[in-house]
Amino acid sequence: MSTAPAPAPRGILKKAAVAAPPPAEPTPLPREQQITLHQAQQLQRRLEEEIKPPVPIETFERLTQLPRVRRPSLSAARPPPDDVREFLNAVQDFLPREYSDLIEERNCMGSCGYALCPRPRRSYEGEYKILKTGIAKTADLNMWCSDECARRALYIKVQLDNPSYIRKDGQMVVKLELREEEPKSSPQKPKDKVDELAKTLEQLEVDKKTQTTKDAASLAAERGDVGGLARQVEVTIHEKSDVAPAKAPEPEQEADMHLFIEGHKMTFGIDKDSDEESDDDYLPSTIRL
Amino acid sequence: MEEEGSSSMHARETSRLWRAWRTVHEMVQDRGYELSDEEVRVPLEQFKREFADADGSIMRGKMQFSARPSEAMIKKFTPPPTPGNPNPQSEAGTIWVEFCPEKSSIGIGVMKKFVQHCSANNFKAGILITAAPLSPQARKVMTVTQHYTQIECFMEEDLLVNITHHELVPKHIVLSREEKMALLKRYRLKETQLPRILSKDPIARYLGLKRGQVVKIVRTSETAGRYASYRLCV
Numbered sequence: 001m002s003t004a005p006a007p008a009p010r011g012i013l014k015k016a017a018v019a020a021p022p023p024a025e026p027t028p029l030p031r032e033q034q035i036t037l038h039q040a041q042q043l044q045r046r047l048e049e050e051i052k053p054p055v056p057i058e059t060f061e062r063l064t065q066l067p068r069v070r071r072p073s074l075s076a077a078r079p080p081p082d083d084v085r086e087f088l089n090a091v092q093d094f095l096p097r098e099y100s101d102l103i104e105e106r107n108c109m110g111s112c113g114y115a116l117c118p119r120p121r122r123s124y125e126g127e128y129k130i131l132k133t134g135i136a137k138t139a140d141l142n143m144w145c146s147d148e149c150a151r152r153a154l155y156i157k158v159q160l161d162n163p164s165y166i167r168k169d170g171q172m173v174v175k176l177e178l179r180e181e182e183p184k185s186s187p188q189k190p191k192d193k194v195d196e197l198a199k200t201l202e203q204l205e206v207d208k209k210t211q212t213t214k215d216a217a218s219l220a221a222e223r224g225d226v227g228g229l230a231r232q233v234e235v236t237i238h239e240k241s242d243v244a245p246a247k248a249p250e251p252e253q254e255a256d257m258h259l260f261i262e263g264h265k266m267t268f269g270i271d272k273d274s275d276e277e278s279d280d281d282y283l284p285s286t287i288r289l
Numbered sequence: 290m291e292e293e294g295s296s297s298m299h300a301r302e303t304s305r306l307w308r309a310w311r312t313v314h315e316m317v318q319d320r321g322y323e324l325s326d327e328e329v330r331v332p333l334e335q336f337k338r339e340f341a342d343a344d345g346s347i348m349r350g351k352m353q354f355s356a357r358p359s360e361a362m363i364k365k366f367t368p369p370p371t372p373g374n375p376n377p378q379s380e381a382g383t384i385w386v387e388f389c390p391e392k393s394s395i396g397i398g399v400m401k402k403f404v405q406h407c408s409a410n411n412f413k414a415g416i417l418i419t420a421a422p423l424s425p426q427a428r429k430v431m432t433v434t435q436h437y438t439q440i441e442c443f444m445e446e447d448l449l450v451n452i453t454h455h456e457l458v459p460k461h462i463v464l465s466r467e468e469k470m471a472l473l474k475r476y477r478l479k480e481t482q483l484p485r486i487l488s489k490d491p492i493a494r495y496l497g498l499k500r501g502q503v504v505k506i507v508r509t510s511e512t513a514g515r516y517a518s519y520r521l522c523v
């Protein structure tokens with residue numbers, strides 16, 4: 001408390017000796033930067049526009065009627081280009097939820113959920129269905145005509161869920177593309193069915209592989225493995241040389257056998273002493289902190 | 290065996306539809322439309338005679354009716370005259386009720402057809418009863434057209450039981466606009482100060498409450514006798 005009086009109270013503020021320079025005229029950015037800034041702002045605005053005007057009902061009605069051209073040579077794998085354009089142009093403006101609505105809307109009409117597919121959806125009965133790959137909800141299966149269409153439709157959904165934007169007519173729109181099919185030959189020439197099937201199966205196999213690598217990569221990323229797949233360890237499994245037939249586990253004390261229930265011995269209802277003894281076995285005698 | 294299964298299935302569905310048919314009639318009558326008790330209390334046998342086809346299944350497409358508002362209802366829903374509008378029209382008008390034959394979920398197409406039917410026949414309100422839920426976009430069609438025709442949708446299973454007949458459900462009475470104003474004036478309240486009832490509340494749906502309407506709830510209590518409370522529909 002009692003201190004010598006200071007000559008003068010010293011301000012805690014910094015000296016204003018270095019006066020702030022008058023706000024400089026904003027130097028015009030170079031043209032390229034201006035464009036980049038403009039684009040960034042536009043993107044920002046687009047992202048902020050959470051309340052996007054909803055897709056008009058007419059659009060849904062239009063897309064439930066696709067594909068317009070139905071010929072035996074055309075299929076979900078080889079959709080007519082006009083339909084593809086119409087579909088992608090419309091769906092660019094969709095929210096993921098609205099895309100799900102479209103699938104449901106098509107399902108209401110009995111059509112396959114993938115908008116470019118001319119086939120009707122599956123109609124399994126019951127709640128679950130046993131497949132070769134496991135058990136699936138029939139509601140999920142009945143959305144599509146086939147697993148291929150499910151993949152095609154979900155490929156679009158993934159792009160809406162994690163959109164990347166491209167410039168189109170001065171506006172930023174979601175980049176959308178169809179899932180790659182086997183290379184298109186001339187659509188007039190009807191393909192050999194067996195050949196087609198083989199190719200589809202091949203495609204499936206490829207998908208599986210890419211899926212596993214993707215899964216592994218994402219798992220590695222989750223664990224923080226920087227090296228990713230490059231650091232894979234070779235694992236060799238050796239068979240044990242001496243293999244005796246497996247034995248069922250047996251309780252050690254024969255006398256207590258009747259007290260065991262599924263390998264666990266009941267402790268209550270038994271006299272105190274034995275109870276305490278068994279406790280001692282498990283608890284340390286002293287606990288040090 | 291097969292036949293027996295299908296006939297018992299028919300019987301179950303018939304009974305379900307009959308109950309829904311009765312409940313929706315009671316609902317329309319409770320809202321103030323003109324329906325005679327004979328129209329409302331249809332016995333099962335008569336219901337079968339009217340709507341079952343040769344193999345015993347019920348034809349939902351035939352299950353439809355309309356009802357006119359009673360004088361009291363017309364009066365209740367006529368807004369008070371103003372200098373600008375000395376002869377206001379009642380908001381109550383003929384109602385159209387229809388069971389939807391569609392078994393899978395209801396899409397835009399079905400909904401639009403229903404809305405168009407209602408507006409083409411000058412129905413002020415329409416109730417569509419479906420076996421399956423509406424698609425999100427069909428629901429949107431319903432709300433978009435709300436300004437022209439008051440469309441409501443119920444699922445059959447919502448109507449198997451008349452919830453207002455349950456002994457624990459107190460009596461709900463919709464107030465007219467004038468009654469609401471009088472209430473607010475008497476208690477010096479703003480309407481936002483009233484307790485609320487959600488428009489999706491089962492009772493609110495049964496009565497067809499719209500946002501801003503006030504419902505009077507009359508409860509009987511062993512200690513307090515009859516007492517009323519009010520709720521604003523939001």
Ligand SMILES: [Zn+2]
Nearest residue numbers: 112117145149
């Ligand atoms: Zn398909």
